[in-house]
Amino acid sequence: MPRIRLAFRQDGPARFLGHLDVMRTFERACRRAGLRPAYTQGFNPHPKMGFAAPLPVGMNGAREYVDLELESEAPAADVAAALARQLPAGLTVLGARPVEAGGSPLMGQLGRAHYRVTGRAANGEKWDDERLRAAVERFLGRAEVFVTRRTGKGTKKKDIRPGIRSLRARTDGETLILTMELAAGGGGTVRPDEVLRALREEAGLDLVGAEVWRTALLSGDGRLLWEC
């Protein structure tokens, strides 16, 4: 079955959709577009779609990926055009390309992700670039950064420091801008909100009204998943 890799943006009202909602939305959009997705076998057939990584509810995705498996060959550009007309507000097709047969799934390729967080300092606290840089440097200088994670059975402590590959902060007027590269995928995932929590607890940097964008999804060796 032919596979098409789709790059899309997810923002606006669509950033509040859960992963299941997004899958259902793509399935219906495909059907409306007259594309025939390939379905799994069994009692509960569902369309064969492989997303790189679910986008957490509330987060924007600047360039997310999904591999769609179709029943028949169709030029990638046609698929992209057809789907673009059928997606609801906040899901925007950015591009499509065929994936060669036997290529490994996106999710397995994923190793890192880039994020951009903007917000204001709580209680009108003053942060300038100098103070930010010092705080981030101290923070990154720690050998371990523990956060509590909720698991099925309760909570457990997790060291997220190894998963923070880079972290930068700067100001833009009243706005604070943080960019980070974090571990993602099967080898362990660190979420930007965990980094924000740790920054609040460890560095006294408390961000409010934060808007989070996932700006890039990369393989373990740092290539864009689009290329993989």
Place this chain on the structure above:
Amino acid sequence: MLEIEHLLPKVEKPARYVGGEYNAVVKDWDRAAVKVAFAFPDVYEVGMSHLGLQILYHVVNSREDALMERVFAPWTDMEGLMREEGIPLFSLESRRPVRDFDILAFTLQYELSFSNVLNMLDLGGIPLRAADRREGMPLVIAGGPCAFNPEPLADFLDAVFLGEAEDGFGELIEVCRQARAAGVDRQGLLRALAQVPGVYVPSFYRVAYDSAGRVREITPADESAPERVVKRVVDDLDRVPYPTRPLVPSTAVVHDRAVLEVFRGCSRGCRFCQAGMIYRPVRERDPERLLEQADEILRHTGYGELSLASLSTTDYSAIRPLVEKLVERYAGERVGLALPSTRVDAFAVDLARLIQKVRKSSLTFAPEAGTQRLRNVINKQVTEEDLLATARAAFEAGWLRIKLYFMLGLPTETLEDVEGINLLARRVLAVGDETGVPKGRLSITTSVSTFVPKAHTPFQWEPFLYLGEVRERQAYLKRRLKGRGLVFHWHDPEASFLEAVFSRGDRRLGAALERAWQLGARLDGWREHFRPDLWRQAFADVGLAPEDYAYRRYAYEDILPWGHLDAGVGKRFLALEHKRALAGETTADCRAGRCTGCGLCPALEVEPRLPQRVAIDAAH
């Protein structure tokens, strides 16, 4: 556009509040003369499952001169944040305060949503009581099944629409537009609305009570108000618009599928059933049109499931050819069919088998009562033989699970009838064993709700069964319906009790409703939010006894609080049906061609529409 972005990360299902669904219609605000907000007094997932919303959304937005946007009851988390920040209730499409609309149109689907109506008005910054609303504030109207006894909400509603609104809604919009052009004030607008057939303006009627506080007289108090308000009915459904581009919610809702309305109304005449009375007469849609509509809806939604909706879908004259056509047409497209409401007969199983080739979920049947005697009382013409034969057919066709629906507390019910529920469930289980369903997988679920007498039905004079008695009968069934393959579900009787208070209530209940809302009652239909203690407190505070309403037995000569509202079925017919019920006599379905004399067709100048008297296979 109200600023709510910063609240959304803090609530559990933000998708409820952002709109942006496929097929949502966002019109140019300034170009629509009349702006309507359709208000569903429950949360998004419930409201978006409502066909009436899709129909009216389509009807109104098809007009040049109007727009319709949607608003739902916020969940408690969002409500808390909105109140904290002073953010008013807003529409999803253009995120404007509901205050900015000309009409705020509530649909009243169940009594337990009444507190949400008040809460939404308050969140919208609109005075609760119609008398306190000033010029320029939205007109607050209501429709839907509970509009047939809107009296508990009479003080809070400017106008009520009785019956089907496909035609009528347009008339309301016209009247509003003309009133504004002519510069008429609010009172003048209400007078103009009262002239529209089917529109009831509660403030134009005076209700007098006797010393016991019971309704003695209801009289028009304004010359524009008719003696009786008669419901509106669409004579021919093929003539009115049907939404073939329905809103497709992006987030999961209760009924998340394409819906085809095959017919409206039901003439089986179950005596407890309000829908069966208020949606008369039966009007079928043309099967060819239905096939076209199915195609359009699926093309415009991408749904993988199509539901044939009606009060009793398998009664559609052309049901078999229709289902065969749909199956043949869409099986390859991976579109499943659903028949949500089926009769208890082998024909229904046969149809179910047609549409569920692979996966056999459970089949649901509603005998409603446990003995033949009581089934005759309620006119549910299903025999035990029917049920067992149906069950056998279902098990033989590969189903493993059957659900049975019953009602407790029906008029004349005795313990024998309650035991009958247990016996029936066990007999169905035995049939499963006999047909060789694997013991570990066979399951019979018995769901028992509590009978609530409803206005405009033959049982409108009957009381609700004493709560203590309801609990005892539920407990009895809990003890009896135990063992391998038996599952028992029951409804919270306190909620049914409150439903019974309001379903036959009068205007004085408005005070109790308002008090309960002040004390924090809302989302009463949700178990986690329903607070019977608040309600009891509210009744005590305003000096009313809810028992007086729930347990009241009306006499035929009593003035009923909804007596001036006419659903088309004559009171004399309802009384006759009530007497026949008590005598254990059944009444035939007028579909079979013999008029039962309910009086609706001559009164409303309509008739049943059964255009396709197609021969269906001999087994039927």
